[in-house]
Amino acid sequence: MQIHGRAYRSIWLAEDGWRVQVIDQTRLPHEFRIATLDSVQAAAQAIRDMWVRGAPLIGATAAYGLCLALRQDSGDASLAAAARLLLDTRPTAINLRWAVERLQRVVAPLPPAERAAAAYAEAARLCDEDVATNAAIGEHGLAVLRERWRELGGERPLRILTHCNAGWLATVDWGTALAPIYKAHDGGLPVMVWVDETRPRNQGAALTAWELGAHGVPHQVVADNAGGLLMQRGEVDLCIVGTDRTTRCGDVCNKIGTYLKALAARAHDVPFYVALPGSTIDWTLCAGADIPIEERSPREVTHIHGKNPQGRITEVQLTPDGSPARNPAFDVTPAALVSGLITERGVCPASEAGLRGLYPEAT
Numbered sequence: 001m002q003i004h005g006r007a008y009r010s011i012w013l014a015e016d017g018w019r020v021q022v023i024d025q026t027r028l029p030h031e032f033r034i035a036t037l038d039s040v041q042a043a044a045q046a047i048r049d050m051w052v053r054g055a056p057l058i059g060a061t062a063a064y065g066l067c068l069a070l071r072q073d074s075g076d077a078s079l080a081a082a083a084r085l086l087l088d089t090r091p092t093a094i095n096l097r098w099a100v101e102r103l104q105r106v107v108a109p110l111p112p113a114e115r116a117a118a119a120y121a122e123a124a125r126l127c128d129e130d131v132a133t134n135a136a137i138g139e140h141g142l143a144v145l146r147e148r149w150r151e152l153g154g155e156r157p158l159r160i161l162t163h164c165n166a167g168w169l170a171t172v173d174w175g176t177a178l179a180p181i182y183k184a185h186d187g188g189l190p191v192m193v194w195v196d197e198t199r200p201r202n203q204g205a206a207l208t209a210w211e212l213g214a215h216g217v218p219h220q221v222v223a224d225n226a227g228g229l230l231m232q233r234g235e236v237d238l239c240i241v242g243t244d245r246t247t248r249c250g251d252v253c254n255k256i257g258t259y260l261k262a263l264a265a266r267a268h269d270v271p272f273y274v275a276l277p278g279s280t281i282d283w284t285l286c287a288g289a290d291i292p293i294e295e296r297s298p299r300e301v302t303h304i305h306g307k308n309p310q311g312r313i314t315e316v317q318l319t320p321d322g323s324p325a326r327n328p329a330f331d332v333t334p335a336a337l338v339s340g341l342i343t344e345r346g347v348c349p350a351s352e353a354g355l356r357g358l359y360p361e362a363t
């Protein structure tokens with residue numbers, strides 16, 4: 001991704017070769033601030049406080065968090081404690097567990113003196129793979145967009161609705177749901193993106209709009225509640241979202257509000273696609289109801305952040321003093337409402353047979 005004329009990934013190593021740098025996403029879109037993580041505690045804080053977010057990037061940050069822990073102390077107890085600390089940061093995104101277990105499998109059999117170097121090599125591999133995976137999701141998703149565009153006559157831009165941020169900021173590069181959109185835009189297929197603001201944290205309004213704008217992709221931010229009307233009026237041609245965890249039976253857990261969009265899409269015959277890497281599939285679960293849903297601070301509902309007229313990022317209160325609030329951060333869209341899953345290996349029905357067809361080796 002190009003920012004201010006420079007190519008960035010969303011996570012990288014500092015010049016010293018061991019500290020980890022990320023973009024502090026809590027400051028976007030108003031300030032581009034790079035945060036440097038020098039301990040597993042800092043990596044855990046970056047995930048918990050959502051300086052980094054998005055399932056694949058959470059996984060990549062956790063992988064580097066383990067590297068930072070092993071650099072300080074490469075013993076078994078340190079490895080176990082670091083894994084526990086990281087796994088406890090956010091419960092829903094399965095990529096976190098996937099990444100931590102992947103690194104543990106690589107380093108645990110090694111003598112402690114070799115672990116840190118091996119962990120850094122594996123974390124770098126994981127990040128490179130994420131980029132390649134998302135580029136492949138982009139290609140498969142592009143075919144879906146192209147087909148829909150032709151089906152609708154191919155005369156006007158394809159109007160795509162997305163929820164939350166499943167762009168390059170949520171991954172190491174490219175994004176999942178936004179990868180096909182970038183490929184379409186770059187390849188000359190005209191698109192216009194409806195960006196759900198995505199209350200309470202506004203990842204759509206703040207992050208997706210910023211990314212799309214930086215890339216020159218036409219878009220309009222809409223209030224979360226606008227999607228139903230837009231679909232009813234035939235102004236949405238296709239929905240595409242990311243996911244934090246998809247069960248082997250195709251139930252899709254994603255940012256709160258996704259389910260309502262899937263319901264509206266079904267009611268109005270709008271195709272509803274989910275883009276995901278294989279690392280987001282939870283093969284241990286079938287029923288989406290068994291996915292743990294993160295409950296975040298009610299303050300994210302009662303308060304909101306923005307830039308004040310003096311240009312400072314500030315927080316204001318929305319609700320009456322003392323009004324209680326509840327903040328479930330994700331919901332589950334049943335497989336029956338999903339038109340297809342777009343993965344790095346191709347597009348499949350949202351079902352166990354569909355996923356097993358693409359990932360026959362999964363256990």
Ligand code: MRU
Nearest residue numbers: 053054055166170176242243255
């Ligand atoms: O709470 P967040 O911002 O981490 O939630 C992110 C999402 O819901 C994304 O859609 C999901 O992680 C897919 S990211 C490629």
